[in-house]
Amino acid sequence: MNPASTTLTESVSHVFIYIVALSALFLAGITATMIYFVVRYSRSRNPRPKDIHGNVALEATWTIIPTLLFLSMFYFGWTRWEQMREVPRGAMQVEVTGRQWSWSFKYPNGKVSNELRLPIDTPVRCDLHSLDVIHGFFIPAFGVKEDVVPGKHNFAWFDPTALGTYDLLCSSYCGQGHPLMIANVVIMPEEKFEEWYNTQEAASGPAHGELL
Structure with missing residues (x-):
């Protein structure tokens, strides 16, 4: 795709890059967290597992932040879609x-x-x-x-x-x-x-x- 072919192309490309970058960030973060928990809470390190009773602040954080990020992806996608449906006068x-x-x-x-x-x-x-x-x-x-x-x-x-x-x-x-x-x-x-x-x-x- 040639980003200089139309102004719409550049606009759509920006949304695509934004979504891919956020997705890559989530993938890296989730993968790193999984590896950390596998190593940190392995049987050799924790022969006697402990019960976890929850953490309201942590649960709220990992719920609110991803929700806001996904809403931002929806917002940028929606505004670009509206741009693609609004034909300039005199076209x-x-x-x-x-x-x-x-x-x-x-x-x-x-x-x-x-x-x-x-x-x-x-x-x-x-x-x-x-x-x-x-x-x-x-x-x-x-x-x-x-x-x-x-x-x-x-x-x-x-x-x-x-x-x-x-x-x-x-x-x-x-x-x-x-x-x-x-x-x-x-x-x-x-x-x-x-x-x-x-x-x-x-x-x-x-x-x-x-x-x-």
């Missing part, structure tokens, strides 16, 4: 249609393409539709993944910040051509995008995975 809208086994993209001026071509530094909202079975709209480099379900409206948005060509995959198994359901996401300078956007083209050939 370009593209209708994305998935079918066995290809993608098509329809732009506001009616232009249809088998590649998702977009201008750099411009928020884009992709309205997702399926003509047959469940597909998955997945752009790994952008950290974007949404289900595309027949009869159900869904969307994804992102703001590409790096020029280049990226893969758009289907993340839900959809039949024999599933591995070939790939399209290009081409991020272009704004002037080159406008030139392409306003140019009439002949109908393009079949997309990846489309059967003739």
